[in-house]
Every structure is written in structure tokens, then in C-alpha cells.
Amino acid sequence: MDFVAQLTLFVLAVFLGFELISKVPPTLHTPLMSGSNAISGITLVGALLAAGHGGDSQTISILGFIAVTLASINVVGGFMVTNRMLGMFKRK
């Protein structure tokens, strides 16, 4: 993907983000933050590619391992704790 295409995607996604997130009510701002922690764990994708590269470089493997670990904490922890909080908001 060339740089301009990436930049286009980035700018449009920022606009989408502003539109979307300004509609989230204050009641749900904490789950929004933990939920966005979870989805920013999408770095897992890059982490997997680094950790599984299979080359000789230990540096890359170790950096990949660190990245996979940290991103997994965010993904698993983020979605689970968001789910736990949102469960409390269910209408009685």
C-alpha cells in the first residue's frame, strides 16, 4: 500500500472515530477506554509476524515475543474486563 493510500485511510478513520465516539454516552466512557485498549491490541497482528519470522536474528524473535505478550495482555484482558463491566450495566 503506498503512503498516500495509507494516509487517506488514517485521516478518514480519524474522522470516523470522532463521529462514532462522540455518540458514546458518559455512562459508558470507562468501558469505552478498556474496550479501546482491547482493540488497539490489534498490534498483535504485527507482533505475530515479527515473532514467527523464523530467521536467525534473536533480537527480532525476542522483540516479537515481547510484542505478542503485551498485545495479548491487551486483547485478552481488555475484552474480558470490558465484558465484566458491561455486564453490570444490563437493565434489571
Added chain:
Amino acid sequence: MQISQAWIDIAYLAAASLFVLGIKGLTKPRTAVRGNLLAATGMLIAAVITLLHKDIVTYEWIIGGFVLGAVVGSLLAIKVKMTAMPQLVALLNGFGGGASFAVAAAEYFKGLDAAGAAGVLEAMAGQSTGMVAMIAIGAAVLIGSVTLTGSFIAFAKLQELIDGQPKGFPGMKFINLILLIGSVVAIGVLVNDPTQQVVFWSLVAAAAVLGVLLVMPIGGADMPVVIALLNSYSGLAAAAAGFVMGNSALIITGSLVGASGLILTNVMCKAMNRSLTNVLFGVMAEGGDAMDQDEVYGGKVRSSSAEEIAMILEPAKRVVIVPGFGLAMAQAQHAVRDLADSLEARGCEVEYAIHPVAGRMPGHMNVLLAEAEVPYDKLKTMEEINPTFEETDVAIVLGANDVTNPMAREDKGSPIYGMPILNVDKARNVVVIKRSLSPGFAGLPNPLFANDNTLMLFGDAKQSVLDVNTAYKES
């Protein structure tokens, strides 16, 4: 099994779409759980499809990292107390920044490996032009490291591992500026010659120190702003990592999170009447004439008993409860809910007035009350509740202080003048449950406590509410 890049990209698009639908679900409490599951499904799709990528040849580091991360993540999610949610989010912000940093650093070394010294720029040109790739790596390393160390300091302050007071030294801003300029220069050098590994590691070190120095001077009361801002940074770091890898899923998701953090930062700044620059540089508003506590309170504060408050509550048709973080510290949420139940059983209307900074992060108080099974439709925002105080028979203030201080509305010389507050003093009767007359974060006396229509009930929040409830039920 191996699949073509096109299918992988389509799967990433599906994942990004599910994230957008997931956040859309978060716009209503009723659809929020489903939204979170949709987003989690998107993540599963993205992760599984990546494992089929042709560049992934070994799995031991992946499995090790994932198992470790999943265990730590689920333990954190299950064990964390709702009062400690700001710490957890601070920690997760830091991990997000750290992951983006590590991904970008790994890409940097892959670039070096692939081509040897001579053809580094060409090798990186595989993803986009070499220059753009190196700038993106530099940005991801810079933002990622700042987020990582900054978040850990925020975590340590919230967890009270270190003192929450603003910490600084003369020339700190100057050093921060030097570190920032140095980092940008380092990125410039690397763009010219990526083989300078010393420069790369200097960039990492400078960014890490910068993260620490940026958060140290920020006081405990401003932590909600900092957490929201670091949330935004962690998104930007992910987006930068997306530019490095030419990965659309990372770019879209990173920008969504970046925007989210910025919006919440803005909400928090407005609620505290502080500009972002003031928060970041640890500047407190300068007080005009410092008000003397004795002058404000002298002889005018009326102390009361649980029985007297029960008598005021008896004929009340409408009661508004104003919770602050002190309520959560005293673990009084359930006691408050029980009192509200007693009031409602006698036909009284009960609502909760939630100031945006009532908790320690955006929306924190709502979660704390939801945990005590307070229905979310009774939780009203400042804008919703303020016009109703005049028709309110009793406002009960529990552990909140500065956000009810009428000086913010009336006294132009006050340091908190202009801060949006809950107009509690407009209610027919005000009950303030508090340990003592000690001031809140702003360090100011609160004239509300000395008003004619205010009764103070001194004591522990939980015990006091239990006593009031008992007295009310007997009346």
C-alpha cells in the same frame, strides 16, 4: 496452509469493520455487551488469518507469548477491583504502547537483516518508500516508548506506589524540549542512514525518559486527563506501526483509538476547567484571594444526626444523590443503593448526579454505581440534572467536594471560577456526609457547607448512610 495477501487484507477489512460496529454498540448500554463481542470476534479473525501468513514459519515464540499474555490478561481482568480500573487502563495503555514499540523495532531489525548495510533503504522500500518506512518506525518507537514509560508512572501514581504530588525540578521543560528535539533529529539521522543502530537505541532511551518526565509533574487530581491522553497515544502508536507494516487494520484501529482518547481528554479538561497545556505542564490555576476557612465556615456550619436527616427525608418527594470518589473509597455504594431503595419504596423519586470527574477516570463513577446494581437510567449527567435541583427536596452529597463548590459559579476571584459544577445549593435541603471540613483537591473551603439549607453529617460515608437508612425506616 497458506493464503494470498488479498484474502488476508479482506480479513483485516472485516476485522476493522467489526471494530467499528463494536464501538457503535457502545453508544447504548443495551447493545454494549454485543458490541464488545463483535469487536472480540474481529480480533479473532485478524489473529487467525495472520497465523496463515506465508511469512510466519515458526510458532514457538508466538505460542509462548500468547499463553503468557492470555494468562496475565485474564488474571488482571478477573481480579481487578472496580475502584482500581484507572490503574488497569493505565497499565493497558502502557502495554499497547510497548507492543507498538516492539513491533516497529522488530521491523527495523528485519530491514537491517534483509539487506545488510548497503541496501537497507531498498529493503524497506518493500513496504513503501524507504524514507516513509523509517519515519514511521521512528514515530512508532517514539510514541510507543513515551506511552510505555508515561503509563507506568501514571499507574504508580494511581496505585500510590509513588507520591501523587506533582514532581518537578527547575529546567524540566527545557530538558523535555531537548529530548523531543533530540528524538526528532535521531529519526532524521536514521532516515539518512538506517544502519546507525546506536542512534536507534538513543532514540528509544530518549523517548523512554521523556515519557517519565512528562507524567511526573502531573498531580493526582489531573490523572483522568493523563489516562485519556495516554489512551490516545497508544492508539497513535498502533497507527504508526500500521504505517510501518503497510497494514490497514492497524491504521484504522489506531486512528479510532487515537480519536477516542482525544475526545475523552477534551471532556475531562472541560469538566475541570483546565486547558490541556496547563494539565501537561502541571500548572495549577493561580488563586486570587485565598479564602480563609474560618471566615467561610465560622459558626455557620450546622452539624446534624442520622435521625434529623431521616426527618428531612421523610416528606421528600425527590432526592438527588451526589457521589464522589470518597463514596467508593468507603465502599458505600451498596449502602447508598439500599437507602435509595427505602426512599423509593415510599414513593420518593431518587436520581444520581454524576459530575464528569466524580471518579478517577471518564465514566468511572457510573461503573462503581452499576456494580452496586444502581440502574443506569437513574445516573444523570451534570447537564441533565442541574435544571432539576430547584425541584429537589433533598440533595445528599457523599464524598464529593470541589464539584459542588458554588464559588466556581459566583466568585470571579476563585481559582476554580468557571469550573462546571453541580448546582447542589439550589436544592431545598442539602445533606453533606463527610468526615471533616477538610478541603478537596483544589484546597479550598466550600461555602456550600455553611449555607442555611445545608446540614452536615460528620462520619464515615458507609456507616452514616446505614444509620440514616435505619432511622428513615423507623420513622
